[in-house]
Amino acid sequence: MGNITQGAVDALREAIGGEVCQPGDTGYDEAVNIWNGAISRRPGVVVRCTSSTDVAVALSFAKRDGLEVSVRGGGHNYAGFALTDGGLMIDLTPMKEVRVDPDNRRATCGGGTTWGEFDAATQAHGLATPGGFVSRTGVAGLTLGGGLGWLSRLAGLSCDNLVGAEVVTADGRVVHASDTDNPDLFWALRGGGGNFGVVTEFEFALHPVGPLVHLGLFLFSPDQGGNLFRFAREFVRDLPDECCAFLAGLSAPPEPFIPADLHFAPAYALVVVGFGDDVAHAQLIAPIKEALTPIVELVTPIPYVALQQMFDAAAPWGLHSYEKAVYLDELSDGAIEVILEHQATKMSPLSFVPIFVLGGAYRRADGNSTAFGGSRGIRYVVNISASTPSPDEYEAERAWARGYWSALVEHAVGVGGYVNFMTDYDEDRVRNAYGTKYDRLQAVKAAYDPHNMFHLNANILPAG
Numbered sequence: 001m002g003n004i005t006q007g008a009v010d011a012l013r014e015a016i017g018g019e020v021c022q023p024g025d026t027g028y029d030e031a032v033n034i035w036n037g038a039i040s041r042r043p044g045v046v047v048r049c050t051s052s053t054d055v056a057v058a059l060s061f062a063k064r065d066g067l068e069v070s071v072r073g074g075g076h077n078y079a080g081f082a083l084t085d086g087g088l089m090i091d092l093t094p095m096k097e098v099r100v101d102p103d104n105r106r107a108t109c110g111g112g113t114t115w116g117e118f119d120a121a122t123q124a125h126g127l128a129t130p131g132g133f134v135s136r137t138g139v140a141g142l143t144l145g146g147g148l149g150w151l152s153r154l155a156g157l158s159c160d161n162l163v164g165a166e167v168v169t170a171d172g173r174v175v176h177a178s179d180t181d182n183p184d185l186f187w188a189l190r191g192g193g194g195n196f197g198v199v200t201e202f203e204f205a206l207h208p209v210g211p212l213v214h215l216g217l218f219l220f221s222p223d224q225g226g227n228l229f230r231f232a233r234e235f236v237r238d239l240p241d242e243c244c245a246f247l248a249g250l251s252a253p254p255e256p257f258i259p260a261d262l263h264f265a266p267a268y269a270l271v272v273v274g275f276g277d278d279v280a281h282a283q284l285i286a287p288i289k290e291a292l293t294p295i296v297e298l299v300t301p302i303p304y305v306a307l308q309q310m311f312d313a314a315a316p317w318g319l320h321s322y323e324k325a326v327y328l329d330e331l332s333d334g335a336i337e338v339i340l341e342h343q344a345t346k347m348s349p350l351s352f353v354p355i356f357v358l359g360g361a362y363r364r365a366d367g368n369s370t371a372f373g374g375s376r377g378i379r380y381v382v383n384i385s386a387s388t389p390s391p392d393e394y395e396a397e398r399a400w401a402r403g404y405w406s407a408l409v410e411h412a413v414g415v416g417g418y419v420n421f422m423t424d425y426d427e428d429r430v431r432n433a434y435g436t437k438y439d440r441l442q443a444v445k446a447a448y449d450p451h452n453m454f455h456l457n458a459n460i461l462p463a464g
């Protein structure tokens with residue numbers, strides 16, 4: 001690790017349009033405050049970039065002084081990869097401009113934009129692209145790793161909808177990536193994570209969505225879990241693309257629509273969101289109440305932007321968090337048994353196991369057209385997320401998540417997980433996550449980042 005001299009930092013300040021800060025400076029604590037409270041790395045210098053030129057200058061400074069580089073988009077990575085210990089952090093938070101071209105159904109946004117900011121701009125035109133389930137997550141990290149969300153059955157992953165990107169590469173060049181410009185880089189950016197450069201601008205295809213969509217949220221008591229999962233695996237099989245379903249093992253949140261005596265009680269959830277008309281949605285969800293007796297139900301139209309914020313309060317900033325995920329082809333009886341057994345031993349009410357139901361456009365997408373590592377044939381992603389308010393309970397809750405994963409992976413499609421739902425990123429795990437795409441990713445890495453400057457990520461080692 002190199003040294004940071006005051007003279008060099010002063011020169012960097014002169015050269016940068018944005019701010020440069022070090023520990024103790026105004027803006028430093030805000031910049032290094034990331035979502036996962038379990039991570040406490042302290043960058044030696046933070047460059048709050050306002051342009052791709054700032055990013056190029058910061059990279060050249062880091063290279064000259066031998067500093068490790070980290071890149072911050074929305075700061076939501078569980079492993080805390082936005083932070084380097086002692087090195088230089090490129091903070092893209094100031095780069096949030098969103099421009100919408102409603103006629104061509106396209107939107108561009110800066111590398112530090114959050115999904116909440118992106119959705120607000122596109123929904124002003126009744127348009128959207130698949131983003132995550134929490135509105136404060138960064139467009140950057142989520143898209144570069146894949147991007148699963150409410151619209152994934154309708155329109156695929158976030159990365160499936162990326163049509164172009166501006167990238168600052170390790171040698172300081174500013175390049176455009178698309179199907180026609182640097183197509184190898186464009187392929188790798190869509191799923192290969194932050195390995196290939198700093199993305200300063202994303203361009204997405206948009207789809208007509210909302211502004212009102214149809215929510216059907218049902219909660220069930222723990223003893224109804226088995227019946228719920230056996231019902232749900234048939235129910236979701238033939239869902240239309242205009243509908244997204246989501247299952248979860250959780251503790252009932254203290255929301256006004258939930259009776260006070262159920263707040264924080266262990267429960268299961270089935271959420272079905274319709275993007276088509278209300279009558280079709282009512283018909284679609286009718287079988288749920290015919291087959292099951294939910295303890296809570298909320299069936300209502302809801303603005304798409306509110307849907308995108310629905311889980312924000314359940315995932316507050318600063319929790320001590322850990323996650324691991326499993327891809328399942330089916331909710332087999334064996335998998336259901338594991339889920340029920342391990343949900344029953346969850347200790348923290350903040351731990352949450354969302355089960356994403358895939359299908360539609362996600363499954364129809366050509367798996368080779370992007371670097372996304374997951375199979376397009378899978379039906380479920382189970383994300384085991386352990387969160388505690390303080391470090392005291394963290395180790396035990398993390399052990400719970402690891403035990404849950406080890407039991408469930410017996411029923412999984414391979415052991416490779418989704419890179420956006422990992423906390424431990426050793427080389428084997430990353431290789432497994434990309435499977436046969438790993439060699440091609442290594443070749444692209446060698447072409448754009450041969451010295452592995454961008455290694456604080458699901459790291460792909462340069463070929464050779």
Ligand SMILES: Cc1cc2nc3c(=O)[nH]c(=O)nc-3n(C[C@H](O)[C@H](O)[C@H](O)COP(=O)(O)OP(=O)(O)OC[C@H]3O[C@@H](n4cnc5c(N)ncnc54)[C@H](O)[C@@H]3O)c2cc1C
Pocket residue numbers: 035070071072073074075076077078080081082092111112131132133134136137138139140141142143144145146147148149193194195197198199200315420421456457458
């Ligand atoms: C509460 C919560 C909810 C989530 N929900 C979902 C979900 O619904 N669907 C889903 O698919 N995932 C979800 N995730 C996972 C999420 O996709 C990843 O954590 C992702 O890394 C977050 O991106 P970020 O920009 O916020 O994170 P950061 O921590 O800022 O960055 C993550 C990684 O991307 C790199 N990076 C960031 N910005 C850039 C850039 N501009 N250019 C190049 N590299 C960059 C970083 O170096 C780092 O390696 C969720 C995570 C959390 C904590």
